[in-house]
Amino acid sequence: MSIAAxxxxxxxxxxxxxxxxxxxxxADDIVWDLPYAPSLGHPLRLEGREAVLGxxxxxxxxxxxxxxxxxxxxATADPHHAxxxxxxxxxxxxxxxxYRQEYVVFLTARDGHISHLREYFDPVQAALALDAPIAGVPSRSIG
Known part of the structure; x- marks a missing residue:
């Protein structure tokens, strides 16, 4: 098994x-990309340990x-990616x-630590569970 896997x-x-x-x-300088999170009012990218931990x-x-x-x-052909x-x-x-969700997560490893994550999820499922608005979609009551 690769280190990334x-x-x-x-x-x-x-x-x-x-x-x-x-x-x-x-890693202390971890980067976590969340391409669909901004539609829920969350950051697109978390940079550094403190941002990720928060x-x-x-x-x-x-x-x-x-x-x-x-x-x-x-695992991919490159042991640093999974x-x-x-x-x-x-x-x-x-x-x-x-809250039910399906995620696709890409990971990059460096020096035995997670240096980069890129996570895809369905923001509609999150919004329904959280009763949160989705940016760009008119608000309505969810039953």
């Missing part, structure tokens, strides 16, 4: 379940009983709704 598996296992151990996986802390506080499952982690497709589920206490 191993780090991606650990990322999925520890991000929420053992966040302190997960923090040891990330966003992850928000997520852990906003979603309870979050878990990844059905992960398919694929990709995963993974499903996830959790409860949004503020709305009482279940």
């Amino acid at each position: 191993e780090l991606l598996q650990l990322h999925l296992r520890w991000l929420v379940d053992d966040n302190r151990q997960w923090q040891e996986l990330i 966003h992850v802390a928000w997520f852990i506080g906003a979603v309870k009983d979050f878990r990844f499952f059905d992960a398919v982690v694929t 990709v995963a497709r993974v499903r996830a589920e959790g409860l949004i206490p503020s709305t009482g709704r279940t």
